[in-house]
Amino acid sequence: MAPLFYVIAAVAVLAGLGVVFVRTPVFSALSLIVVLCALAVVYLLLGAEFIAAIQVIVYAGAIMVLFVLVIMLLNAGRETSTDRSRMARWVGAPLLALFVAEMLLVIQQQFPPRDPSPALLVDGRPSAIGKLLFQNYVLPFEVSSILILVAILGAVVLAKKEP
């Protein structure tokens, strides 16, 4: 279990670097798909089978297809860097490094690596998720369906050709 996690984590980080540092949008999108699939494997290792399936079907399947389609539609090529982007780099990089250092420090202090506790097995099967979703989380579930409906209408209206 554990060695697989480190291999997958390395794959995810390398593909994440690809998302950020490759200059062509379509290669960024393909790297992002690799990240999403790697994260799905991590979810499986962490006992979240249903979320792993949703991750592959909805994220890597539907959302990323939408991204690749838009990249193709708009013919997005290599980006050019400008003076302002150089300024963002000089201001943003130290702040980002500070943020990462702070977060790693907090994680080290709050969650020190310890001897594996007897695993509290979480049951991530669809039946368990569904039971919880339709008992404790019915209202958020229904509200999210309205959100999706509004998003569909908004997307259609926004992308419609001007009359």
Added chain:
Amino acid sequence: MIPLAHVLTLSVILFALGVAGFVFRRSIITVFMSIELMLNAVNLAFIAFSWELGKLDGQIFAFFVIVVAAAEAAVGLALIIALYRTRETLAIDELDSMKL
């Protein structure tokens, strides 16, 4: 057994990469993909805590994050298409008419 700290570290690294892409990249589509990367990093933290605490609620939250991400991607990409139709560019340095 995977230590929780290591999963959270992976989550932080992916989130930082997302922030880096958001700040450093100049193409609006890549900026948008960086947001997706950040959402996924947060999802990983949710799942990790759900696993550590033995409770399913974290997975439910991750589920809702995915739902909202799907809605956000649909609306955001429609906005990008509308922007490209009127401004003919994807470089965010040129989309600055709302700047002070």
